[in-house]
Amino acid sequence: MATYAIGDIHGQIEALQTLIRKLNLSKEDHVIFLGDYVGRKSQWLAVLQYVESLKNVCRITKLWGNHEKMLYDHIERFKPRRWPASLLNRFDDCFHGTGGEFLQFEDPEQKYVSKFFKDMQYDILIETIKYSYVLCHALPKDVGYTPDDSIWGRLMQNENLDFTCDVAIDKHTLFHKYAGKIIVHGHTPVLLHYENNSNIAPNRLFKYKIQDVSFIDIDLGAKLFGRYPNANLCALRLEDQTPFYAA
Ligand SMILES: [Mn+2]
Numbered sequence: 001m002a003t004y005a006i007g008d009i010h011g012q013i014e015a016l017q018t019l020i021r022k023l024n025l026s027k028e029d030h031v032i033f034l035g036d037y038v039g040r041k042s043q044w045l046a047v048l049q050y051v052e053s054l055k056n057v058c059r060i061t062k063l064w065g066n067h068e069k070m071l072y073d074h075i076e077r078f079k080p081r082r083w084p085a086s087l088l089n090r091f092d093d094c095f096h097g098t099g100g101e102f103l104q105f106e107d108p109e110q111k112y113v114s115k116f117f118k119d120m121q122y123d124i125l126i127e128t129i130k131y132s133y134v135l136c137h138a139l140p141k142d143v144g145y146t147p148d149d150s151i152w153g154r155l156m157q158n159e160n161l162d163f164t165c166d167v168a169i170d171k172h173t174l175f176h177k178y179a180g181k182i183i184v185h186g187h188t189p190v191l192l193h194y195e196n197n198s199n200i201a202p203n204r205l206f207k208y209k210i211q212d213v214s215f216i217d218i219d220l221g222a223k224l225f226g227r228y229p230n231a232n233l234c235a236l237r238l239e240d241q242t243p244f245y246a247a
Pocket of ligand 1: 035065066067137151186187188
């Protein structure tokens with residue numbers, strides 16, 4: 001039995017299928033997706049269908065990413081069969097990851113997408129013999145002042161080994177409740193850390209530590225496949241921290 005975390009897919013169905021084949025999954029295995037299944041101008045509907053089909057292969061847990069949360073919130077708010085172009089223009093900023101294509105959806109597809117989002121969660125605690133983890137898209141749910149803050153907050157280490165975050169977060173919870181634990185997250189492409197520190201490999205997972213909290217960033221910028229040579233997709237086996245890569 002093995003437990004895997006898979007990072008941001010952003011509609012890259014071929015990379016996801018390549019990666020899944022490398023894992024040789026069986027019924028006892030557990031795969032936790034860290035969110036951001038969808039992405040503009042990508043095969044994201046195919047990704048949703050493929051992720052759902054893995055329920056026949058192993059146990060899966062689906063975490064929210066900010067991109068599908070934007071899509072879901074708009075579906076819930078408007079529930080039209082087709083969205084008028086005026087609405088699309090007005091909310092273009094919110095749709096930047098997803099919704100443009102949604103306008104073209106037929107009703108059964110829209111229902112399918114709504115259904116996919118019914119059994120999502122924000123984070124999950126996983127204990128293995130050696131390690132104590134919390135898995136999340138960007139930050140654990142209770143570190144955000146709202147759940148949505150936790151899927152948007154981008155933590156960046158700075159040169160003083162301190163950090164910055166682009167949303168307000170509950171630092172006390174982060175550094176006390178999660179002290180000694182390992183936060184496995186996506187949302188921030190390792191490429192962004194690499195821009196500050198060229199010793200980091202931009203196409204491999206990135207381990208770092210802030211105060212007593214350890215972090216493993218497994219977002220390898222899959223949305224840039226075809227446009228950036230180091231784009232990759234990563235799965236991390238939690239029992240022994242072995243990484244698997246699509247490319
Ligand atoms: Mn994200």
